[in-house]
Amino acid sequence: xxxxxxxxEKKRELLKHxxxxxxxxxxxxxxxKRLEELLRSIPYDDVVQVEQELINEGLxxxxxxxxxxxxxxxxxxxxxxxxxxPVPAGHPVDTFKKENQELTKVIAxxxxxxxxxxxxxxEEIKVYLIELKGCFNALSDVDKHYLRKEYLLFPFLEKxxxxxxxxxxxxxxxxxxxxxxxxxxxxxxxxxxxxxDLCTAIAYTLEPALSAIEGMIMKEEEILLPMSMDTLTxxxxxxxYQQTTEFGFCLYDPTDKWNPENIEISKVTYSGNGSMQLPTxxxxxxxxxxxxxxxxxxxxxxxxDDKVKFFSLGxxxxxxxxxxxxxxxxxxxxxxxSVHIVEQILxxxxxxxxxxxxxxxxxxGRFIYIEYIAMRNEEGEYLGVIECTQDLTEYRKxxxxxxxxxxxxx
Numbered sequence: 351x352x353x354x355x356x357x358x359e360k361k362r363e364l365l366k367h368x369x370x371x372x373x374x375x376x377x378x379x380x381x382x383k384r385l386e387e388l389l390r391s392i393p394y395d396d397v398v399q400v401e402q403e404l405i406n407e408g409l410x411x412x413x414x415x416x417x418x419x420x421x422x423x424x425x426x427x428x429x430x431x432x433x434x435x436p437v438p439a440g441h442p443v444d445t446f447k448k449e450n451q452e453l454t455k456v457i458a459x460x461x462x463x464x465x466x467x468x469x470x471x472x473e474e475i476k477v478y479l480i481e482l483k484g485c486f487n488a489l490s491d492v493d494k495h496y497l498r499k500e501y502l503l504f505p506f507l508e509k510x511x512x513x514x515x516x517x518x519x520x521x522x523x524x525x526x527x528x529x530x531x532x533x534x535x536x537x538x539x540x541x542x543x544x545x546x547d548l549c550t551a552i553a554y555t556l557e558p559a560l561s562a563i564e565g566m567i568m569k570e571e572e573i574l575l576p577m578s579m580d581t582l583t584x585x586x587x588x589x590x591y592q593q594t595t596e597f598g599f600c601l602y603d604p605t606d607k608w609n610p611e612n613i614e615i616s617k618v619t620y621s622g623n624g625s626m627q628l629p630t631x632x633x634x635x636x637x638x639x640x641x642x643x644x645x646x647x648x649x650x651x652x653x654x655d656d657k658v659k660f661f662s663l664g665x666x667x668x669x670x671x672x673x674x675x676x677x678x679x680x681x682x683x684x685x686x687x688s689v690h691i692v693e694q695i696l697x698x699x700x701x702x703x704x705x706x707x708x709x710x711x712x713x714x715g716r717f718i719y720i721e722y723i724a725m726r727n728e729e730g731e732y733l734g735v736i737e738c739t740q741d742l743t744e745y746r747k748x749x750x751x752x753x754x755x756x757x758x759x760x
Contacts, residue, residue: 361396362396362399362400362403365396365400366403366404369404370404401514401518402512402513402514402515404514405513405514405517406514435576435579435580437579438608438610439608440591440604440607440608441587442498442503442587442590442591442594442608443575443579443587444604444608445594445599445602446495446498446499446570446575447571447575449495449599449601449602450567452600452601452602453489453563453567454564454567456488457560457564459485460482460485460486460489460560461560463478463481463482464552464556464557466478467548467549467552468545468549470548472544475542475543475544475548476542478548479537479542479543480685480686480687482537482556483534483538486534486556486559487682487686489530489559489560489563490530490534490682491600491601491674491678492526492563492600493527493600494597494598494599494600494677496523496526496527497677498594498597499523499574500520500523501597502589502590502593502594502597503578503582504516504519504520506578506582506586506589507581507582510581510582512577512581515573515574515577519569519574522565522566522569523566525562526559526566529555529558529559530559532555532559533556536551536555584611584612584613585613588608588610591608595673596677597677598673598674598675598676598678599673599674599676600674601674603672603674626638642662642663642664643662643663645662645664646740647738647740648661648662648664648667648668648669648671648737648738648739649661649662649736649737649738649739650662650671650737650739651725651734651735651736651737652680652734652736652737653733654732654733654734656680656681656696657677657678657680658675658676658678658679658680658683659676659677659734661675666741668716668718668739668740668741669739680692680696681693695707696735699722699724699735700732702730702732704724705723705724706721706722706724707721708720708721708722709721710742716741716743717741717743717746718739718740718741718742719739719740719742720737720738720739720740721739722735722736722737722738723735723736723738
């Protein structure tokens with residue numbers, strides 16, 4: 351038996367045989383026990399190779415997908431990663447891992463809320479649901495994490511003839527998206543939920559969504575990411591790195607920059623002199639960045655699809671922002687109790703009924719003016735909305751006139 355286990359080819363054959371037994375439904379508990387006993391140390395590339403072989407040999411991807419969680423649960427914690435390559439700070443894999451850490455924290459917070467559900471009083475349910483919605487709003491950020499895998503990482507794996515795991519994982523992504531959608535639908539029932547309804551929803555809808563996200567984290571950490579580190583070149587990883595910000599980050603704002611050695615890092619140019627040409631002049635990227643950062647207001651841009659695309663990063667921001675919101679639906683960036691106002695503004699702007707909406711509030715002892723302005727092109731087509739936030743506290747104190755030169759520092 352020891353010779354069989356130590357032989358890599360025989361181990362893969364045994365793994366394939368046991369997985370096929372699981373797929374056939376042959377005593378899954380017995381098969382699971384055999385796997386745990388015989389395959390305590392399975393190199394992750396063997397798992398990937400077997401999965402790829404099964405698909406190449408005709409096992410439908412849907413069938414692999416259907417029972418993926420069964421054999422993944424068996425292998426959880428038993429995959430040997432001692433030979434895995436180290437991951438540099440700021441590398442796309444480092445970002446994936448940091449995002450997984452943040453997702454794990456939110457999952458733990460959500461489960462702590464689940465524990466409280468059976469003992470809730472009727473008058474506590476409304477506040478409890480708001481907390482629960484906040485957790486699931488945060489968890490829905492995982493879509494950006496999945497999109498980066500699907501559109502940046504998977505194509506490179508496929509170029510290296512690794513097609514099985516991406517197919518299976520993409521299917522699991524879609525399952526998780528469906529579970530999260532169902533969770534949001536239940537938590538948004540207008541009449542609210544009783545304690546019994548809530549406990550049922552947690553057991554049959556909300557917890558499965560958490561388990562799906564958690565299961566994908568395991569698949570990434572133990573199989574996908576180590577395999578990808580061994581497969582992609584630094585040049586390929588840098589292409590992933592350069593395009594990552596187009597999709598945004600998941601609950602995490604990277605601070606480390608990754609500059610791989612021996613790779614020519616090209617700068618984006620927009621015209622012959624490196625500037626962006628506009629109808630009334632031009633800016634370099636450096637100039638435009640500085641402009642937005644020194645404006646006496648905070649600016650956030652949400653595109654026509656309700657996705658956050660940009661925010662200014664001045665030294666005295668009024669409301670905190672980080673790059674984890676880039677690519678996120680603006681509805682998920684607001685507390686659940688105010689989402690209906692956001693939806694109304696967007697609806698009125700898109701229809702052309704309205705163009706501006708203003709609010710003013712007292713915030714931490716300051717008088718804050720917030721204005722939402724619809725952006726349209728020359729043909730009147732809706733392009734998105736700009737949120738401008740200004741601290742008018744000192745301006746409200748002004749009286750008379752100031753005609754003489756007077757420098758101010760802020």
